[in-house]
Structures are given as C-alpha cells and as structure tokens.
Amino acid sequence: MTTKLFGEPVQRREDPRLLTGRGRYLDDLGPDALAAAFVRSPHAHALIRDIDVSDALDVDGLVAIYTWEDLPGRLAEPLPLLIPHPALTHGRTAFPLARERVRHVGEPVVMVVARDRYLAEDACALIRVDYEVLKPVVGVEEAAQGARLVHDDVPGNVGAHLVQQAPSADGRDARELIEDAPHTLAFRLDIERSASMPLEGRGVYARWDADDSSLRVYSSTQTSTSVRMAVAAKLGLPLPKVEVIAPDVGGGFGVKIMHPWPEEVLVPWAAMLLGREVKWAEDRREHFVSSAHERAQVQFVRVGFDDDGRVLGLEVTILHDHGAYTPYGIIVPIITSTQLPGPYKLGAYRVEFSSVYTNTVQVTPYRGAGRPQAVFCMERTMDRIAAHLGxxxxxxxxxxxxxxxxxxxxxxxxxxxxxxxxxxxxxxxxxxxxxxxxxxxxxxxxxxxxxxxxxxxxxxxxxxxxxxxGVGPYEGGHVQITSDGRVHVSTGLTSQGQGHETVFAQIAAAELGVPLERVSVVTGDTRRFGYAVGTFASRAAVMSGNAIALACRKVREKALRIAADALEADPRDLEITDGVVHVAGSPKAAIPLATVAVLSNPLRYAFDAEAVRATQFAGTSSPDRPPVDAGDEPGLEGRDYYSPxxxxxxxxxxxxxxxxxxxxxxxxxxxxxxxxxxxxxxxxxxxxxxxxxxxxxxxxxxxxxxxxxxxxxxxxxxxxxxxxxxxxxxxxxxxxxxxxxxxxxxxxxxxxxxxxxxxxxxxxxxxxxxxxxxxxxxxxxxxxxxxxxxxxxxx
Amino acid sequence: MKPPPFDYHRPRSLGEALDVLAGTGADGKVLAGGQSLIPLLNMRLAAPAHLVDINGLTELATVEEEPGGLRIGALARHARVERSARAAALQPLLGQALRLVAHPVIRNRGTVVGSLVHADPAAELPAVLALLGGSVRLARRGGTRDVPAAEFFTGPLESAAGPGELAVSAFFPALPPRSGTAFHEVARRHGDYALAGVAALVGLDDDLRVSTARVACVSVGPVPVAADVTGACGHRPPASADWAAAARAVQDRIEPETDIHATADYRRHLTGVLVERALRDAAGEALHA
Missing domain, CATH: 3.30.365.10 (Aldehyde oxidase/xanthine dehydrogenase, molybdopterin binding domain)
Structure with a gap:
C-alpha cells in the first residue's frame, strides 16, 4: 500500500449527495409509474369467505385488482423458506396474497393497481372482504400453551426446537455442574418486541421491456442479487433477462435482507402483465403491520458458580416468538443461543429454544439479530452473580x-x-x-x-x-481501470447508507496507489456484479472489503506486468504512486495507469489520440506473440472473491x-x-x-x-x-x-x-x-x- | 396513507370563508396549520367532504393586546406567539406552554387557535386556556359568539365549535399583578404529548401570602382538568404553603386512564408531583413579579 488511506478518517463521499436531497431513493424513481396498493387483513386470524370488488370497479383510474386466485404458476405457491434448518421441523411461509386464511393483521389480501396511489387507496377502501374471524394466538406464552393453533398442522404452535450443549472439558453437562455448584440462581428475563424501522420503508418499482422480454426491478433491499434470483424463479424468467438494482436505500437494519417480500414478486408480475411501469412504496402504517419485527423472547436461566463468581454451569431455556411465519428460518434464536456465552469461558453450557407461532407480524433479524437478547441474558446473569456474592x-x-x-x-x-x-x-x-x-x-x-x-x-x-x-459464504469484487485512468469498483452487496462508497474506495485507492477521487464504487446493481449474498450480519466490510482488495491485487499485478514491458523494467522494481507506475527510486521511468490501461487492450480501431498507442501499427507489442496471450484477457480489470x-x-x-x-x-x-x-x-x-x-x-x-x-x-x-x-x-x-x-x-x-x-x-x-x-x-x-x-x- | 377525496376551498376573505362553511355545514373541515388534521386525513381516520383552507386569510394572523389580555388570531403560528415580546409580557404562561408543544418545525406551522379547536386533552394550550379562564371567538355567517374555556372543551377532540363556525381568535387573560405561572410536564420523549402535565397560576396578596392558586392538568381526563386549590394551599407565604395538600386535592379530582405509555396510577402520582412543582415555581415567579 503506497497511499495512506486505509485507516484514515476519510469524509464520507456519499454525504454531500444524501444530505442535500440528491439521493435517489425508491420513491424518487418512476414518477409516472402506475401505483400499487394493498388491501390488508384487519384481523389477526380469520378465514376469507368472500372478496367483493364490485364497488371498486367504479374508481376512475383503476387499472387492475388481483387476489390469490389470479396468481399463476409458482406465484400461487407459498413464498420461499429462505434458510431451512433441520430443527425447523414446521417451517411455514405466507402466500404472496392470502389464500383462504389470514394469520396476522396486515397480511396482504388484495393488490390494486391504479393511475396513482391516491386512487389505488380509494379502490382498496371500496373492496369488501368477508372474514370469518377466529380467535388469535397472541404472546409467546399463550402460543406455547398450544390451546389454539396459528397453523392447523403445527401442533403446539412449535415451529422449531433446538438444544445445543457444550459440556465441560471433562465431559460433564451443564445441569450436572449446576447441581454440584456451591451457589445456584434461577430467574426469568424478558425482552419485548421492537423492529428495524428504517426511515425509508420497503418499495419496489418494475419495468417490463416487451421488445427485449426483459425485466428491470428496483427494490429497496439489502440483497439485489438474491431478489433477482427469486423474481426470475417466481416469474419463470431466464436469469439473464432480469436485472435488480438497489438504489439509495434509506436504512435497512435487517428487515430488508428478508426477501422476496410479496410485493417484490407481485409488482414485477403486474408490470409484465400490464406492460406498464408499476411501483409500490410502503407507507409507515404498512411497515408496522406487514413487514417484520424482532427481539421478543422469554428466557429462563439457571446458573451454578463458585465463590469467585466463575460460572461452572449455565442452562438457558428460550421461548422465541416467531410471529405468523418463518420465512427467514430460525436465525434469530440460533444467534441468541450461540452468542450468549460472549467473552466468557463457561464451565458447561446448555441452551434450548422453542420457536413458536403467534398471530402477529413475522419475526426476522433486526440489527443485533438475537444478540441483544443473548447479552441481556448473560450480562444480567453476571450482575446477579456479583450481587449474590457481594x-x-x-x-x-x-x-x-x-x-x-x-x-x-x-x-x-x-x-x-x-x-x-x-x-x-x-x-x-x-x-x-x-x-x-x-x-x-x-x-x-x-x-x-x-x-x-x-x-x-x-x-x-x-x-x-x-x-x-462477516459470515460467508462469499462476496466478490470487480475492479476496472479505464483508459482515462479512472478506477471503477463494483461489488454485489448493497448499501443502506453505511458508507460503503467511501470505505471500498479507500481500500481500492490504497491497494492500487491511486488518488481516492479517481475511484468510483457501485454496489447492489446486478448489471455490474451478479454474484453476491447481501448486506447483513456486519459483513459488508469484511466480505466485500477483502474481495475488493483481492481483486485490486490482481489488477495491480497485471498493471505492473504491462508497465514492466513498456518500461523495460522488472515488475518487482515497480511502484504505483498517485496513479503512476514508476521504477522505485527512479521517478522518470514512469507510465500512468491510464496508459497501462490503453496498452492492456490491443485495438484495431482508434477512437482518440491515446488509443492510437494500442493499435496494431503502434509498435508496442511483440510480433512474436499474439496480441492477447493465452490465459490473458484484454483490459485492465480483475475480479476476485473472498470466502472465509x-x-x-x-x-x-x-x-x-x-x-x-x-x-x-x-x-x-x-x-x-x-x-x-x-x-x-x-x-x-x-x-x-x-x-x-x-x-x-x-x-x-x-x-x-x-x-x-x-x-x-x-x-x-x-x-x-x-x-x-x-x-x-x-x-x-x-x-x-x-x-x-x-x-x-x-x-x-x-x-x-x-x-x-x-x-x-x-x-x-x-x-x-x-x-x-x-x-x-x-x-x-x-x-x-x-x-x-x-x-x-x-x- | 393518502387522504380520501375531498373538495378543496381556499377562501380569500373571512366573509367568503364563512359563506363556504355555511354551505358545507358538518361536511366541512377547517385547515389551518394542519399538524393534526393532515395525519388524520392521510390515515383515513377523518374523511371530510370539504376542506376549507384558511391559510389565505392573513387578516387572522394577529397577536394583539386587548383590555385585560391578549387576543390571538386563527392564523397566528405557535412559533410567532412563542417569540412575541408582547405575549411574553402580558401572559408568560403562553411561552412556558409553547416551548413544550412538539418540535420547532411543528410550531412553525401549527396554530394556537387550531390547537384549541382540536381539543386534545393531552395538549398544552387547552390547559392554558382553561387555567386562565380565556375564551374562543366563533364566527358564523351573520354572527359571532365568545365561548368561555369552561364551556369550550366538551370532550376528547370535541369542542363547542359547531358546523359552519370558524374559530377566528382566542382570548388569553393577562397575568394579574403579584402573580406567577409555571408549566411542568413529563413526556416520554422530548416534544411528545405529556404523560401528565400541570399549568399553575399563583397570586399573592399585599402581605405576600397565597391568595389564589389554580392548576390545569393535561392527559388526566377527557378535557383539561382545571382546579382551584387556593383553600388547600392555605393563606400563607409561599415558603410555608401546603403544596402537598394541593397536590392531594388535585389527585382526588382527576380521572386518568391507563394506556400503552403509562398506567392510571402512575399518571395520578405524576400529576401530584407536577402540581407541587408547578405551584412552587409559580409562587416563586409571583414573588419576583
């Protein structure tokens, strides 16, 4: 690293744009698109007996009304269960539009498309859904009693049950060690529900290009690549014909790593069907009742410890409220279970959780993702031990x-x-x-x-x-230096305002030895980078940061090789400073990266004076070798992946x-x-x-x-x-x-x-x-x- | 969160406004600062057929001294009254209350009279009007009436303003000599509606003994609860007045309810604490008056 940028408190380069109202968020796009709005269940648990849309048909500007009955093929199936786990024996997900039954207030039942959002909401207000109201299951303890069921085929409302044990070095389990401990305590700890609550809600805007049979989707998401795969699969489109772009995203905090949301498949489908641009921007009320919550857990603790407060055995039993569905699997209680020991060496540890369904909004990870509950549990335990022992x-x-x-x-x-x-x-x-x-x-x-x-x-x-x-499986980075000397970095994961444009540029500038201003960064655009996982689990810097560094190292190596040829020097003697490759200690023997980029791409056609240097009569390449060597590629670019x-x-x-x-x-x-x-x-x-x-x-x-x-x-x-x-x-x-x-x-x-x-x-x-x-x-x-x-x- | 359809009217004179309101009757709703009405419309909790926007009636954007007090017109924004030197001199309680009303951006749009007509029992200004014994002037085509505070607030979000009527101004009595005021409240977050709040007015006689002590409480009943606690305080100098007895008297009077932010018991307790604090501070102001 020749330029000291890594580790510096560089000003966030995205801020001037974001702070002066020049960000482009989902609802800033497609001002002329048709608007979608949804009729959502007002009941926590009910059967749908009838949907009468006749009054809504008179609304001027109405374009379409869809219910579950209208959904074709895989769109009519339940939404995916994204993260299966053997312990999730009774995973359940919702249909994009409710079929026969609703399981929480806010579940979408009817989609309306109209000329604008006002008219779409007017039409929604005129649609009459006849419900047979059922008694709901509310609260984790009522759910655990299992007297009433959220899903008829999930006995006891238990979606998942998992026990993990870490016995002591000599093979004794936590319960045994607690029984034998000089001191024991038992207590209950509760954490209530909250939610990610980004200031920008979710949103989807889709354009269907009938001439090209291709679909472009903008989504306020934390994972454009996976939304792309989900949309292609649900709509039966070839993957190369679907592009998904995350524009500026006004916060995610976990709720936008969940996908595909019903709206993320329904809006593109409607755009295809109608041949018109369609947009849906979630409002705050919708976000509260139809996205996702987190945190609610009841935790029972038993701990045994010695006179110094050393934990000999810890047993925690967790009741996790999963809401009505489990589309994101059991990540939250797994994280609580496994991150609970924190910085401590516990003598032995046993943790057991039951994840139960309730007639409330589904639970998926929110920043911290089960850890705030875990830390509350472990740290309250430490305080209780201290209080007990004085x-x-x-x-x-x-x-x-x-x-x-x-x-x-x-x-x-x-x-x-x-x-x-x-x-x-x-x-x-x-x-x-x-x-x-x-x-x-x-x-x-x-x-x-x-x-x-x-x-x-x-x-x-x-x-x-x-x-x-920085959980895996991987992220990738692509780095290209163009013949104007600019460095273009892209990575597939998305940004929600964290400062990725700045830190990824710092990494690239430091690795390549170019000024920071010359580096541009694109994230979350499947047109630029198709392979990615997403932004969650505090992973963007670790995963994409390292991938970009690795990609830069490839590009740097190639740049030095080409420059060495041009300067007739040994690549090992070359350095890059301020975007110029030069022989160490001999600044006159130098070639700008821009020129290296020109040389990296042998040309037949010159488009400007600089490009002339890369054409066949410029005499820069050896007549004994093909213009592009076997195993080499034209262009000064590199791609690499980091998989921990x-x-x-x-x-x-x-x-x-x-x-x-x-x-x-x-x-x-x-x-x-x-x-x-x-x-x-x-x-x-x-x-x-x-x-x-x-x-x-x-x-x-x-x-x-x-x-x-x-x-x-x-x-x-x-x-x-x-x-x-x-x-x-x-x-x-x-x-x-x-x-x-x-x-x-x-x-x-x-x-x-x-x-x-x-x-x-x-x-x-x-x-x-x-x-x-x-x-x-x-x-x-x-x-x-x-x-x-x-x-x-x-x- | 888009409002249902409505007809929009923007009258250019008071007379035109009253004509429009006469025509729309119970189907008409007045839009002034819009800080409560617009969210209600967007959530479709209110669906008036006609919206009568009075923001063009600059003749109502007044803050004027009148014999015995201050008259505030229907288009005077909170921020203007909060910064008005005349208002501060005549009735300091207004400024003390307005600082607690939401946030600056809301105070830049919201109006004092609008807040009174909205009649939220958790809001500060209705309590101020109730404590001071002010009044609201209601105009209709062909007539005007002044409604005293005690009759103006008829229930939660309900006032005496009837169909076809426009609240054109409110009158706040001036602070009497040797008197002081205070407003204390506890809110969950800065600028939120209070869990409990107390406006107090204390007057002293020539011997600097408490001769008047009144409070008005927010968030503990369907309307602001005004109470005269002169007797409970005792005809004594502020330093030895029985503020605690006054607090108990108020606690017996109020009917708080449990909601998602606080229990009824906590609100009653809090009101007692705030009555003492507000009375003590108001008496301190009176001593320096």
Missing amino acids: LDRTAVRAANFIQPDEFPYDQGLTFQDGRPLIYDSGDYPQALRLLKELIGWDGFPARKAAAEAEGRRIGIGIGCYVEGT IRSTFASGMHAAIVETDPLTAEIRILRYAVVHDCGNLINPMIVEGQIHGGVAQGVGGALYERMVYDGHGQLLNASFMDFLMPYATEVPKVETAHLQTPSPLNPLGIKGAGEAGVIPVSAVIASAVEDAEGIPIARMPLSPSDLFDLRRAAS
Whole structure:
C-alpha cells in the first residue's frame, strides 16, 4: 500500500449527495409509474369467505385488482423458506396474497393497481372482504400453551426446537455442574418486541421491456442479487433477462435482507402483465403491520458458580416468538443461543429454544439479530452473580474472561452459518481495563454517595459482548481501470447508507496507489456484479472489503506486468504512486495507469489520440506473440472473491451512568462509554458513526420501543406517535475507545462493526438502573411507568 | 396513507370563508396549520367532504393586546406567539406552554387557535386556556359568539365549535399583578404529548401570602382538568404553603386512564408531583413579579 488511506478518517463521499436531497431513493424513481396498493387483513386470524370488488370497479383510474386466485404458476405457491434448518421441523411461509386464511393483521389480501396511489387507496377502501374471524394466538406464552393453533398442522404452535450443549472439558453437562455448584440462581428475563424501522420503508418499482422480454426491478433491499434470483424463479424468467438494482436505500437494519417480500414478486408480475411501469412504496402504517419485527423472547436461566463468581454451569431455556411465519428460518434464536456465552469461558453450557407461532407480524433479524437478547441474558446473569456474592460486577466478569493467549477459542457450539463457533482473536481483559478507565468505574461509588447526599439517584452499569461478523459464504469484487485512468469498483452487496462508497474506495485507492477521487464504487446493481449474498450480519466490510482488495491485487499485478514491458523494467522494481507506475527510486521511468490501461487492450480501431498507442501499427507489442496471450484477457480489470472458512468475532464492552428521578421515575442517561474492537479500522470515523447509530437504536430498545399487541392481535401503536423511537434529544453523547485486535482470518485483518453499537445497550441500562434503584431489573424496555410499578412492588 | 377525496376551498376573505362553511355545514373541515388534521386525513381516520383552507386569510394572523389580555388570531403560528415580546409580557404562561408543544418545525406551522379547536386533552394550550379562564371567538355567517374555556372543551377532540363556525381568535387573560405561572410536564420523549402535565397560576396578596392558586392538568381526563386549590394551599407565604395538600386535592379530582405509555396510577402520582412543582415555581415567579 503506497497511499495512506486505509485507516484514515476519510469524509464520507456519499454525504454531500444524501444530505442535500440528491439521493435517489425508491420513491424518487418512476414518477409516472402506475401505483400499487394493498388491501390488508384487519384481523389477526380469520378465514376469507368472500372478496367483493364490485364497488371498486367504479374508481376512475383503476387499472387492475388481483387476489390469490389470479396468481399463476409458482406465484400461487407459498413464498420461499429462505434458510431451512433441520430443527425447523414446521417451517411455514405466507402466500404472496392470502389464500383462504389470514394469520396476522396486515397480511396482504388484495393488490390494486391504479393511475396513482391516491386512487389505488380509494379502490382498496371500496373492496369488501368477508372474514370469518377466529380467535388469535397472541404472546409467546399463550402460543406455547398450544390451546389454539396459528397453523392447523403445527401442533403446539412449535415451529422449531433446538438444544445445543457444550459440556465441560471433562465431559460433564451443564445441569450436572449446576447441581454440584456451591451457589445456584434461577430467574426469568424478558425482552419485548421492537423492529428495524428504517426511515425509508420497503418499495419496489418494475419495468417490463416487451421488445427485449426483459425485466428491470428496483427494490429497496439489502440483497439485489438474491431478489433477482427469486423474481426470475417466481416469474419463470431466464436469469439473464432480469436485472435488480438497489438504489439509495434509506436504512435497512435487517428487515430488508428478508426477501422476496410479496410485493417484490407481485409488482414485477403486474408490470409484465400490464406492460406498464408499476411501483409500490410502503407507507409507515404498512411497515408496522406487514413487514417484520424482532427481539421478543422469554428466557429462563439457571446458573451454578463458585465463590469467585466463575460460572461452572449455565442452562438457558428460550421461548422465541416467531410471529405468523418463518420465512427467514430460525436465525434469530440460533444467534441468541450461540452468542450468549460472549467473552466468557463457561464451565458447561446448555441452551434450548422453542420457536413458536403467534398471530402477529413475522419475526426476522433486526440489527443485533438475537444478540441483544443473548447479552441481556448473560450480562444480567453476571450482575446477579456479583450481587449474590457481594463482588464487584467487573471482577466477576474478569474471572470468567477467555484470556488473550487462549485464541483461537472453540465455544463448542454450531453458529448461524452451520460452522463451529471458534473465536479468532480478541483481548477482553484489556478492553475491560480501557472501559473502566473511560467511564471512571473505580471512582463511581464516591460519586454515587455524593449524589445521594444531594437527594439524587445515580447508577452505573456494564455489558460485554462478542459478535460473530462477516459470515460467508462469499462476496466478490470487480475492479476496472479505464483508459482515462479512472478506477471503477463494483461489488454485489448493497448499501443502506453505511458508507460503503467511501470505505471500498479507500481500500481500492490504497491497494492500487491511486488518488481516492479517481475511484468510483457501485454496489447492489446486478448489471455490474451478479454474484453476491447481501448486506447483513456486519459483513459488508469484511466480505466485500477483502474481495475488493483481492481483486485490486490482481489488477495491480497485471498493471505492473504491462508497465514492466513498456518500461523495460522488472515488475518487482515497480511502484504505483498517485496513479503512476514508476521504477522505485527512479521517478522518470514512469507510465500512468491510464496508459497501462490503453496498452492492456490491443485495438484495431482508434477512437482518440491515446488509443492510437494500442493499435496494431503502434509498435508496442511483440510480433512474436499474439496480441492477447493465452490465459490473458484484454483490459485492465480483475475480479476476485473472498470466502472465509468461518466468521470473525468482534467484541466490545459498554458502560453507562444513569440517573433516575426519585419522584417521577424518569430515567436519564448521563454518560455512555464504548470500548470496541473490530480488528483493523478502515475508517475510524465511519466505525464511530456505526457505533453511535447502534447505541441510539439500543437506547430505543432499552427505554422506549415496544410493539404493543392487544388480546385481539391488534398492534396498538402502529405509528411514530406511539412507537417511541428515540430522538437525538434522548440519545446520549457516546464516548468511544478503540482496541484493534486484527483478525487472522482475512487479508485486511478486519472484523464487522455494523451491529456492535446496539447489542449490549439493554443489558447496560438494566445494570445501571438496578444499581441506581436497588431493584432487580428483569424485563426491558423499561419506561418510567414500569419503574414506578417496580418501586411500588419493592416497597 | 393518502387522504380520501375531498373538495378543496381556499377562501380569500373571512366573509367568503364563512359563506363556504355555511354551505358545507358538518361536511366541512377547517385547515389551518394542519399538524393534526393532515395525519388524520392521510390515515383515513377523518374523511371530510370539504376542506376549507384558511391559510389565505392573513387578516387572522394577529397577536394583539386587548383590555385585560391578549387576543390571538386563527392564523397566528405557535412559533410567532412563542417569540412575541408582547405575549411574553402580558401572559408568560403562553411561552412556558409553547416551548413544550412538539418540535420547532411543528410550531412553525401549527396554530394556537387550531390547537384549541382540536381539543386534545393531552395538549398544552387547552390547559392554558382553561387555567386562565380565556375564551374562543366563533364566527358564523351573520354572527359571532365568545365561548368561555369552561364551556369550550366538551370532550376528547370535541369542542363547542359547531358546523359552519370558524374559530377566528382566542382570548388569553393577562397575568394579574403579584402573580406567577409555571408549566411542568413529563413526556416520554422530548416534544411528545405529556404523560401528565400541570399549568399553575399563583397570586399573592399585599402581605405576600397565597391568595389564589389554580392548576390545569393535561392527559388526566377527557378535557383539561382545571382546579382551584387556593383553600388547600392555605393563606400563607409561599415558603410555608401546603403544596402537598394541593397536590392531594388535585389527585382526588382527576380521572386518568391507563394506556400503552403509562398506567392510571402512575399518571395520578405524576400529576401530584407536577402540581407541587408547578405551584412552587409559580409562587416563586409571583414573588419576583
């Protein structure tokens, strides 16, 4: 790397566009497209007896109305179960439009296409669906009782059941070790529902080109390549005739890795059928009731430990609320189960989950994806052990840490990618030292006593986590240097505002030795790169970052080979600086990459003065060799893929100081500190931004956000007025310190950072409030009204 | 989230507006700042056949002193009243309340009179009007009437404004001498509707003893709950007034309900805490008046 760009806090190059309203989001496209709108079920559980569309037919501007009966071929089948798993014995997915039965409020029943969205909604309002209302199953405990069923053929509402065990070194299981432990505790922990809730909802815009028999689909998605395959399969189109593009995407946070959504196959189908452009942009109300939620879990803990707080055995039983369907498999409870041990060496561990159906919106991963629940469980357990033994909470954690010389560390479990859960690197004791220093842990008791003397209640809390990031199977990168000297980078995974354009350009510029301004980056466009998995699991930088670096190295090697020929030098003596290849120590023997690109592509036809140098009479090539050697390709470009053996494990620790109002029970975060280790940093400013955003979402989950369903399965707070996403005014300033323990698994030594900020926040705030109040906190989120009730119950 | 069809009217004079409203009757809805009405329309929770946009009636964009108080016209935005030196001098409670109304961008569009007519029991301005004993002026073709606050708020989101009537202004009495006000509330997030909130007015006599103590509470009943707690506080200097007794008296009066954000018990508790805080602060203001 000749240019120092990797590791620099380079300004985000996408921001001028995004911050001045020049982003192109889904609904900015296709202003003249027909609009789709949906009639959605108002009932949580019902049979559809009849659909009467006659009144809607009078709406001026109506183009089409579709129900399940109209769907042809594979479109009429249930949507795919994306991630099958042997333990998911009763996986169930929805039809694109409900067939005979609806299983949650918001399930699409009828699609209307009209001249504009206003008219489409007018028509929807006139369609009469006759429902036979059934009693719904609401709440994980009611579901587990199994008295009523969400799916008639799923006994007990149990979609999946999985046990994982990591016995002790001498082969004893967790239950046995808990029985024999000097101390044991048992308790229950609850986390309520929340959701990804990107500010831009989902959306699809499709154009059918009848002359070319090809389909172009724009989708606000986290995976354009897989949407493409799903659309082609569902509509029976040849893959090369389908293009999917993710335009600017206004946040995803997991909900947009789910695919294909009903609308993602129905809108392109309607566009084909009608021969017209069709667009659907989800509104907020639709997003609340018809996309996906996450987080709801009930967790039962039994733990046995010694006098130092070392965990001898841990047993966790999890009830996971999966909502009405399981299209994304059981990724969330698997991640909870396997990431629960965190940075700790547990004597033995047993985890069991049951994933149950309820008549509510389906559950798919939301930033953190099961880890916030896991960390809440493990860290509450650490705090309970400390309280039981009268030990400092950080001392109990330190007693259980995996030590720096114990990596790679095998947790003895199978991770979400089906591979062994082996931590690659980390330094947890050092992270704890940094955090205690940053937050002033050791001086806090004095501070607390001083506050108490003033009639104030303050408390300090801590939470640690390990996050498996950069899961496979692969990502790829393509790099092309054109004869104008510009570098064009593309990768298949998508961007939702994370700063990929900036960090991928930093990687390419550093690898190739070109100025950053000369590099352009395209993501999520299947016209440019067809093979990709998607953006989720904190994987974009690890996967595409490394793939782009590898592709750049190929291009660099080729550039040096061609330049060496032209300069009559040894490629090993060449360097690239500011886009110019030159002999090390001899700057006059130089050739710009632009010229190398010209030379890389032997021409018959010249289109400009520079191109003349590549034509057959220019005398640049040897007459003894073919213009393009065997095994070589024209052009200065390269493609490569990165496919890791397994995930790389980032880690971090957060601490917070909170103040609770003795009278109003309001909870205020006074300080929030983060120590974060994601290996080598590509761009520290972007990593900090990721942490800030994650903490903000974590604060939402800890203190504000819940999905409130009533007994009829109605979501009572399906708007931003009542679903309380925190504003900037509710989010504390985040103080950060970085630790850089490189990953040995990938060329750049990096780990993922996308989800880290959100993961421990509920655990940290619970820990701090418990410290301030002296009341056990076992359920999050926690509102002032909840704290008021807890105080009354405790007094 | 697109509104159902409606006929749009944009009258250019008050007379024209009243004519249009007379014609539309109960099917007409007045659009001023639109901060509550537009979301209701987009969610199809309201479907008026006619929308009468009064934003062209600049004659109603007034903030004027009148004998005994301040008259605020139907097109005066929250932000304008919040920044009005005259309003602050005549009745500081308005500014104290307006700072708690949502966010600046909403206050730039929303109107004071619109908030009163919307009659949300969780909103600040109805409580201010109720506490001060102000009134709303309703015009119809051929007549005008002033409705006192006590009769104006008739239920949640229901006011005395009838079909064909336009609320053209509201009157807020000025702060009497040796009096002070305060507005305290607890909201889940900055700018949210309050879980509980209390506006207070305390007046002192020549001996600087409490001679008047009144509060109005939000989010604890179908309409803003105004209460005279002079007796409970005791005819004493602020430093020894029995604010806690006043709080208990108010707690006995209110009828909060449990919703997804807070239980009824918590709201009752919170109201008591806020009554004490608001009365104490209002008395402090009165001492400095």
